[in-house]
Amino acid sequence: MALSKEEVSRIAELARLKLDDGEVEKFTTQLSYILEQFQILQEVDTTDIPPTAQATPIKNVLRKDEVKPSLSVEEVLANAPDREGDFLRINTVLG
Amino acid sequence: MEFETVIGLEVHVQLSTRSKMFCGCSADYAGASPNTHVCPVCLGLPGVLPTINEEAVRYTVMTALALNCSILEETKFDRKNYFYPDLMKGYQISQYDAPIGKKGRLEIGPAEAKKRVAITRVHLEEDVAKLLHRDGYSLVDVNRSGVPLMEIVSEPDIRSPEEARDYLVKLRSILQYLGVSTANMEEGSFRCDANISIRPVGSSELMGKVEVKNMNSFRAVYRALSYEEERQRKAFISGEKIAQETRGWLEEGITVLQRSKEYAHDYRYFPEPDLPPLALSAEYINGVRKSLPELPEARQKRFITDYGLSPYDSMVLTTDKAMADYFESCIDLDKSKPVPEYAKEVANWLLGEFSHNLASAEINIDNSPVAPDKLCRLISLIDEGKITMAVAKDVLAEMFSSGGDPYDIVQARGLLQISNSAELEEVIKEVLANNPQAVSDYQQGKPQAIKFLVGQVMKRTKGRANPNLAADLLSKKLEVK
Numbered sequence: 088m089a090l091s092k093e094e095v096s097r098i099a100e101l102a103r104l105k106l107d108d109g110e111v112e113k114f115t116t117q118l119s120y121i122l123e124q125f126q127i128l129q130e131v132d133t134t135d136i137p138p139t140a141q142a143t144p145i146k147n148v149l150r151k152d153e154v155k156p157s158l159s160v161e162e163v164l165a166n167a168p169d170r171e172g173d174f175l176r177i178n179t180v181l182g
Numbered sequence: 183m184e185f186e187t188v189i190g191l192e193v194h195v196q197l198s199t200r201s202k203m204f205c206g207c208s209a210d211y212a213g214a215s216p217n218t219h220v221c222p223v224c225l226g227l228p229g230v231l232p233t234i235n236e237e238a239v240r241y242t243v244m245t246a247l248a249l250n251c252s253i254l255e256e257t258k259f260d261r262k263n264y265f266y267p268d269l270m271k272g273y274q275i276s277q278y279d280a281p282i283g284k285k286g287r288l289e290i291g292p293a294e295a296k297k298r299v300a301i302t303r304v305h306l307e308e309d310v311a312k313l314l315h316r317d318g319y320s321l322v323d324v325n326r327s328g329v330p331l332m333e334i335v336s337e338p339d340i341r342s343p344e345e346a347r348d349y350l351v352k353l354r355s356i357l358q359y360l361g362v363s364t365a366n367m368e369e370g371s372f373r374c375d376a377n378i379s380i381r382p383v384g385s386s387e388l389m390g391k392v393e394v395k396n397m398n399s400f401r402a403v404y405r406a407l408s409y410e411e412e413r414q415r416k417a418f419i420s421g422e423k424i425a426q427e428t429r430g431w432l433e434e435g436i437t438v439l440q441r442s443k444e445y446a447h448d449y450r451y452f453p454e455p456d457l458p459p460l461a462l463s464a465e466y467i468n469g470v471r472k473s474l475p476e477l478p479e480a481r482q483k484r485f486i487t488d489y490g491l492s493p494y495d496s497m498v499l500t501t502d503k504a505m506a507d508y509f510e511s512c513i514d515l516d517k518s519k520p521v522p523e524y525a526k527e528v529a530n531w532l533l534g535e536f537s538h539n540l541a542s543a544e545i546n547i548d549n550s551p552v553a554p555d556k557l558c559r560l561i562s563l564i565d566e567g568k569i570t571m572a573v574a575k576d577v578l579a580e581m582f583s584s585g586g587d588p589y590d591i592v593q594a595r596g597l598l599q600i601s602n603s604a605e606l607e608e609v610i611k612e613v614l615a616n617n618p619q620a621v622s623d624y625q626q627g628k629p630q631a632i633k634f635l636v637g638q639v640m641k642r643t644k645g646r647a648n649p650n651l652a653a654d655l656l657s658k659k660l661e662v663k
């Protein structure tokens with residue numbers, strides 16, 4: 088099952104990612120390959136296997152309540168399409 | 183037709199942890215410059231791994247235990263999906279079908295007429311970013327995103343706006359005693375949404391359930407629910423259908439439609455794959471249970487037995503933890519005094535003049551300029567007969583404004599009580615001379631006229647005269663005449 092370049096461009100648009108032609112080409116091949124892998128997985132019979140969200144039996148992964156350094160404001164806003172002062176600026180939303 | 187009101191409350195509480203729920207950013211963002219408490223995790227960048235803050239879990243278990251909930255042995259987090267720009271990841275990490283605590287209760291009302299409100303659940307989630315709406319666009323500050331948020335949901339057991347307020351006051355009090363949150367509604371660390379509907383008394387049929395949001399104080403909750411109760415009653419009587427919808431409270435005193443049910447969300451909950459489940463052992467839960475501090479109800483009972491206070495006084499004193507702590511500091515400072523009398527005296531000051539001064543200065547008892555030792559010194563000055571009650575009230579007001587010591591104020595302003603007959607004689611002579619009418623009233627068999635004369639003595643001495651001594655001296659003089 089191969090994806091088309093149009094589908095990849097559409098997915099990129101929905102994910103708000105800007106891709107150039109070369110990237111669209113590259114990801115069309117890569118994403119199609121990933122889909123093929125999943126097709127193989129779907130052939131496994133899982134009738135008696137309960138659904139799970141966890142792939143390991145690990146439990147209780149916790150951290151101490153300690154403050155670690157945060158990013159600088161410049162780093163936080165590095166990917167923001169627009170800013171005003173130190174705020175992210177976005178299209179208006181209804182409160 | 184008689185109606186009954188049915189209310190359920192949903193409270194969100196920011197936990198007072200040092201760091202955020204799933205990352206090490208500081209959770210103390212009040213007053214911080216925008217976007218300075220942000221890392222890849224709380225910014226929702228792809229590929230990051232959240233890790234659960236153990237203190238937030240402990241705080242939630244403490245709260246669930248204090249609310250008599252059962253704690254689930256195995257609990258987990260889920261993703262709640264919705265799109266809104268305050269949500270950095272496009273989902274909020276919350277708890278869906280395995281909340282930390284379930285099936286608890288909270289008792290409200292006075293001891294002789296207690297009412298039980300069932301608690302549906304206590305769960306843990308994360309706060310969202312803050313949006314500021316400007317003209318034609320919005321601004322995002324991500325500092326609040328990921329701050330631990332605990333949600334406490336009640337069953338629809340509440341029957342009036344008064345009960346709703348009692349429930350919130352009691353809940354806030356418990357949270358403050360536990361020390362898990364500042365639980366301040368005005369500052370947003372304690373938020374309440376309400377579900378309210380009405381039904382004819384005796385009927386179990388529920389009309390359209392209305393969710394009320396945007397209530398930013400206890401008073402707002404009370405007013406909004408009173409308004410909504412009445413709005414629904416009128417709508418019902420006039421034959422309108424009460425729609426299931428979300429309404430927002432406006433400070434001018436009305437609720438307005440925010441969203442009708444057609445837009446009800448489907449949050450597509452699913453288990454958070456990045457967070458392994460939590461198994462809380464019986465040992466852990468017992469450990470937390472043992473660590474619980476004294477809670478308001480227990481303290482209220484202790485104030486009655488240890489200090490001989492009335493149930494009402496001890497309830498009012500213990501509802502605010504800081505007030506109860508202040509009271510006990512005062513008692514501890516002066517162990518030489520007889521307990522019930524002194525305790526009653528301190529309680530009267532705290533609940534009366536002291537609270538009055540706090541309220542008019544709009545300050546919290548935590549920030550009181552009058553420390554417990556100073557209030558104790560003021561009370562001692564009265565007990566030792568050095569100042570009168572009337573003077574003490576003035577001195578307290580000055581202590582609030584200047585932060586000064588009561589003894590210094592009394593000295594500087596010459597307010598010591600006049601308990602010396604010789605000193606009072608002079609004043610009494612003048613008062614008798616200036617008030618012949620009262621004097622003749624008294625002599626013609628109107629003993630109450632002496633009260634007026636004592637009042638005149640107090641006035642001339644600016645409240646400093648010992649009123650008993652003044653009355654004694656006055657009556658002696660009048661007999662002689």
Ligand SMILES: [Zn+2]
Nearest residue numbers: 205207221224
């Ligand atoms: Zn962070």
